[in-house]
Amino acid sequence: MCMATMPSMTQAMKAKSALAARGIEAEVVGVDPALTRAGCAYGIRFDCAGRAQAERILRGRGIRWGELFGVEEEDGA
Amino acid sequence: MIYLDHAATSWPKPPSVVRAVAECMEEAGGNPGRGAHPLAMRAAEALFACREAAASLLGAPGPEHVAFTMNATYALNMAIKGVARPGDHLLLDSMAHNATARPVFALAAAGVSYDLVDLHGGGAAALASLAAACRRNTRAVIVTHVPNISNRAAPLSEIGAFCRRRGLCLIVDAAQSAGAFPIDAAGWGIDVLCAPGHKGLCGPQGCGLLLFGRDEFALGPTILEGGSGVRSLERGMPDALPERYEAGTPPTPALAGLTEGIRFVRAHGEAAILAHERALRETAAAPLRRTPRVRLYDDGPGAVLLFNIDGMPSPAVGEALAQRGICVRAGFHCAPLAHRALGTGGSGAVRASFGLSNSPGDARALADAVSEIARA
Secondary structure, eight states: OEEEEESSHHHHHHHHHHHHHTTOOEEEEEEOHHHHSSSOEEEEEEOGGGHHHHHHHHHHTTOOOSOEEEOOOOOOO | OEEOBTTTOOOSOOHHHHHHHHHHHHHOOSOTTSOOSHHHHHHHHHHHHHHHHHHHHHTOSSGGGEEEESSHHHHHHHHHHHHOOTTOEEEEETTOOHHHHHHHHHHHTTTOEEEEEOOOSOHHHHHHHHHHHOOTTEEEEEEESSOTTOOOOOOHHHHHHHHHHHTOEEEEEOTTTBTTBOOOTTTTTOSEEEEESSSTTOOOTTOEEEEEOOTTOOOSSOSOOOOOSSOTTSSSOOSSTTGGGOOSOOOHHHHHHHHHHHHHHHHHOHHHHHHHHHHHHHHHHHHHTTSTTEEEESOSSSSEEEEEETTSOHHHHHHHHHHTTEEOEEEOTTOHHHHHHHTOTTTOEEEEEOOTTOOHHHHHHHHHHHHHHHHO
16 A cells, blocks of 8 residues: 655545545545654555556645655554 | 524524534544544544535635634634734725724734725725725735625625735635625635635534635734644644644534535525525515615615614614514624714614525515504
């Protein structure tokens, strides 16, 4: 899975909505504060297979993100 | 009971609004943007839905351009005090409600000057007033789109174009117009539009909108700081809209209701709502124009009927109507500047304001009751 950190909850929701409108399922998640150095943050998590398309969609909608990186899936343990 | 005080707050609320409030409290009771557990996420989704609905109805560039406040007054304070600096000059609508007048008066004590301008006499007259009053240090124009005791709308698109040409900030009080008049904040060049959720937008009390019409516009320093749910290790509020202007927990259930209120408005259409209200107002006004002792003010088409009965203080008329089961508002309506402009600054007036829930029978009942009181 991929995760993009977002500047706010609203931007995360907007990104999720924009991706959903183009068929990419994304989930808004809390981000480890250690990753942001600024404290609490939110991001969107989606399948890395659609990463390039997701970046195009977000850029096209003027939605800014912080970092975009791969994350390990939880194994349910 | 006949409710004719929709300019104060709309009532009854659409059933979908009431249901949405209850459902939000039962099923989305977390704190939005505080945590990532399911209840907090559902609450955040409820807020985002409201931002999308408000942005779409009022012409904001996007959902992030809609910040939530407690009411329109909070939003106007944030906008006006966020824009003006000592040494600045403001142009204030002469039909202003205290929600815009008092923040300007408070700033006047801190080195901000202002002038009153008449913006409700048509496009050419409004632009002439603005041009005549504009100074080198004029920073913003503060417009009451539709006053709370009058039916005359300010020509916002023309005022917006004037402000763009002069580099002025345009702040709009849409307390009476949001939900009743079509509004295109971005298209009309409005920098900040402030609206309550509980009037024409049919939402619950306790929620309001601070809506930004332009991407590039930003207020100065915030006037409210606190938790925002993001960037919590920093000392200041985050830069990102709308969280920058949302300190503390928002009224999520009220905003869930507001979303349904906006959908209700969209389903009916602002033009149809206004036509309905204007027709009711005329149904009441027509017989009263011929009624001895009854004096109508600003007698144009709209949702508001402002009147007095000669020889009776307006609160006494309001009380007599209340005894007959008719709810109106008498006095100065928190708008002494507007009353002065209409010639009712001495003793105020009685205001009946119609809404979508009213019927022609309600309007006729008002006319009959006022005539009966005037004959007594």
